Amino acid sequence: MTTDVLRRLSAPAKHAGLILLGFVMLYPVLWMVVSSLRPDDEIFRSPGLVLDTLRTENYSQGWDALSSPFGHYLINSTIVVLGCIIGNLVSCSMAAYAFARLEFTGKRWWFGIMLGTIMLPIHVIIVPQYILFSQLDWVNTFLPLIVPKILATDAFFIFLMVQFIRGLPRELDEAARIDGCGHPRIFLRIVLPLMKPALATTTIFTFIWTWNDFFSQLIYLTDPEMYTVPVALRSFVDSTVSTSWGSLFAMNVVSLVPIFLAFLFGQRYLVRGIATTGGK
Amino acid sequence: MTVLKTPPSSATAAPAPRKPRGAGRRREHQREAYVFLTPWLLGAIGLTVGPMIVSLYLSFTEYDLFTEPRWVGFENFVRMFTEDDRYLQSVKVTLLYVLVAVPMKMIVSLLVAMVLNTRAGSNGFYRSAFYAPSLLGASVAAALVWRAMFTEGGTVNELLDGIGLNTPSWVDDPSYTIWSVILLAVWQFGAPMVIFLAGLKQIPRELYEAAEVDGASPVRKFWHITLPMLSPVIFFNLVLEAIHAFQVFTPAFVIGGGRGGPADSALVYTLYLYQAGFEDFEMGYASAMAWVLLVVIAIVTAVIFRSARLWVFYGDKS
Numbered sequence: 001m002t003t004d005v006l007r008r009l010s011a012p013a014k015h016a017g018l019i020l021l022g023f024v025m026l027y028p029v030l031w032m033v034v035s036s037l038r039p040d041d042e043i044f045r046s047p048g049l050v051l052d053t054l055r056t057e058n059y060s061q062g063w064d065a066l067s068s069p070f071g072h073y074l075i076n077s078t079i080v081v082l083g084c085i086i087g088n089l090v091s092c093s094m095a096a097y098a099f100a101r102l103e104f105t106g107k108r109w110w111f112g113i114m115l116g117t118i119m120l121p122i123h124v125i126i127v128p129q130y131i132l133f134s135q136l137d138w139v140n141t142f143l144p145l146i147v148p149k150i151l152a153t154d155a156f157f158i159f160l161m162v163q164f165i166r167g168l169p170r171e172l173d174e175a176a177r178i179d180g181c182g183h184p185r186i187f188l189r190i191v192l193p194l195m196k197p198a199l200a201t202t203t204i205f206t207f208i209w210t211w212n213d214f215f216s217q218l219i220y221l222t223d224p225e226m227y228t229v230p231v232a233l234r235s236f237v238d239s240t241v242s243t244s245w246g247s248l249f250a251m252n253v254v255s256l257v258p259i260f261l262a263f264l265f266g267q268r269y270l271v272r273g274i275a276t277t278g279g280k
Numbered sequence: 281m282t283v284l285k286t287p288p289s290s291a292t293a294a295p296a297p298r299k300p301r302g303a304g305r306r307r308e309h310q311r312e313a314y315v316f317l318t319p320w321l322l323g324a325i326g327l328t329v330g331p332m333i334v335s336l337y338l339s340f341t342e343y344d345l346f347t348e349p350r351w352v353g354f355e356n357f358v359r360m361f362t363e364d365d366r367y368l369q370s371v372k373v374t375l376l377y378v379l380v381a382v383p384m385k386m387i388v389s390l391l392v393a394m395v396l397n398t399r400a401g402s403n404g405f406y407r408s409a410f411y412a413p414s415l416l417g418a419s420v421a422a423a424l425v426w427r428a429m430f431t432e433g434g435t436v437n438e439l440l441d442g443i444g445l446n447t448p449s450w451v452d453d454p455s456y457t458i459w460s461v462i463l464l465a466v467w468q469f470g471a472p473m474v475i476f477l478a479g480l481k482q483i484p485r486e487l488y489e490a491a492e493v494d495g496a497s498p499v500r501k502f503w504h505i506t507l508p509m510l511s512p513v514i515f516f517n518l519v520l521e522a523i524h525a526f527q528v529f530t531p532a533f534v535i536g537g538g539r540g541g542p543a544d545s546a547l548v549y550t551l552y553l554y555q556a557g558f559e560d561f562e563m564g565y566a567s568a569m570a571w572v573l574l575v576v577i578a579i580v581t582a583v584i585f586r587s588a589r590l591w592v593f594y595g596d597k598s
Contacts (some may be wrong), residue, residue: 011399011400012585021410022405025412026409031429031435044428044433045433047434069482076587092314094317095317098313098316102309105310105316117328118322120332121573121577122552123550123569123570123574125331127335127566127570128567130592131334147327148323151324151326158320211418212415212419218554230419237427237538264410274445
């Protein structure tokens with residue numbers, strides 16, 4: 001009896017709780033959007049989400065607040081992100097194909113090394129990497145950010161793709177081999193088209209991680225001309241020019257639009273990627 | 281008899297001429313495999329394993345990027361633990377962060393996942409709303425919003441004022457700063473939540489039904505079915521979250537105003553490492569710090585793996 005009553009009560013209670021939690025979770029984002037449309041003196045002391053006055057100047061002022069228009073940093077970030085995505089897709093899929101389908105000496109050993117590097121903190125390699133890239137005169141270019149991806153240092157994606165290729169029926173490549181296809185053709189014509197979901201997951205995670213990445217971009221990009229979005233946003237706080245919170249919030253909103261779109265269109269792949277591999 | 285005799289003879293005869301062909305094909309195979317592997321091999325050797333060895337070497341030197349590294353033995357490590365108060369502070373801040381943020385995030389994500397696993401929570405909207413913040417997770421933008429929310433007159437002050445709690449600006453008071461960083465981490469419980477949810481869906485319904493027939497209370501069902509059945513997933517999340525938590529950087533950097541907050545109250549380990557290496561150009565010292573971090577993470581991971589025998593239940597696989 002009591003459990004019945006409890007059960008009947010619990011569904012609305014759960015909904016109420018979930019809606020409340022949903023509001024708490026989304027509040028910071030909503031507050032950011034609302035604040036980006038408020039005059040500075042209203043941002044603080046007003047935790048509410050109702051707009052009294054609409055101030056769109058924040059956006060135009062924020063856009064021009066730094067040494068280059070904000071679009072410049074958006075373009076820089078886009079270049080880095082595209083480079084990283086292409087690098088990861090090409091190099092990780094190649095390595096994954098070798099690990100999943102080819103036999104070679106030392107395979108187990110190499111595979112172990114690959115797995116071992118997945119969880120390696122970047123800090124134990126960043127100093128020598130920095131020394132190497134500064135000797136190559138690559139500091140303040142995008143190369144230190146993109147070249148590691150072209151060389152498949154994101155082993156996480158190799159692992160993801162190996163798991164995916166292992167799930168593909170081997171009969172397909174065997175049939176192709178009987179027809180005289182070599183491995184490059186099997187890889188390009190059969191395996192790659194079949195692993196589209198894994199490639200989509202890789203693309204979307206690379207996009208989000210690179211767009212948000214701060215540590216390496218902070219280290220390698222010190223020339224304001226080369227700033228990407230996160231480094232530019234951070235310099236808002238630093239800059240002695242008194243930039244208003246309103247324009248900072250406006251550019252915050254602008255910087256998150258691509259992430260929002262990625263979430264909107266790629267949610268399926270994000271959730272699948274996380275559920276199978278535990279991505280951050 | 282003769283029928284039986286012929287196959288072995290042909291079998292022994294056959295490999296002889298085939299052998300070179302097989303070896304040749306294998307060699308060709310090898311070459312092809314290494315073509316596919318080349319980018320990764322270059323990266324793994326040149327950008328991962330190589331730099332690891334170099335950084336181990338550098339950790340025993342004094343090196344400022346401009347003059348040759350000078351061998352100093354264990355001096356960097358001795359300095360860390362005996363002379364450098366800021367280092368010890370960064371260890372303290374990071375341990376507090378890991379020990380509080382990881383369990384809080386795990387508990388919240390598990391509880392929410394359990395509610396989402398009921399009929400009331402099956403609506404995809406909730407999952408999306410709870411998951412979305414994890415995408416902003418380590419971004420500068422999210423940390424900046426946090427800084428504004430927790431500063432003097434920000435949302436948090438105003439709300440707590442409303443219920444009669446007077447708190448200082450969290451961002452500027454040394455005893456509060458790291459807690460705003462911790463809350464930012466908890467806000468991103470979405471990723472472990474999605475993993476928990478996937479795990480919960482794997483638990484066979486019959487177990488709960490059988491328990492209900494026996495009159496088990498919800499609490500008993502949680503302790504005796506949900507927790508043991510979910511323990512491999514808890515283990516997985518715990519390892520991931522712990523490893524990530526030790527490396528927290530961006531939120532502490534931004535919320536602490538780039539310097540580690542008032543009185544170094546948000547000076548997390550990697551932030552101090554960044555300052556040592558890339559602001560003071562003490563590359564040797566920074567490398568030593570990085571290796572201590574690696575060893576600590578390895579030990580913690582090993583301890584979790586070891587303890588898994590005691591509490592992780594692998595169902596029929598064990």
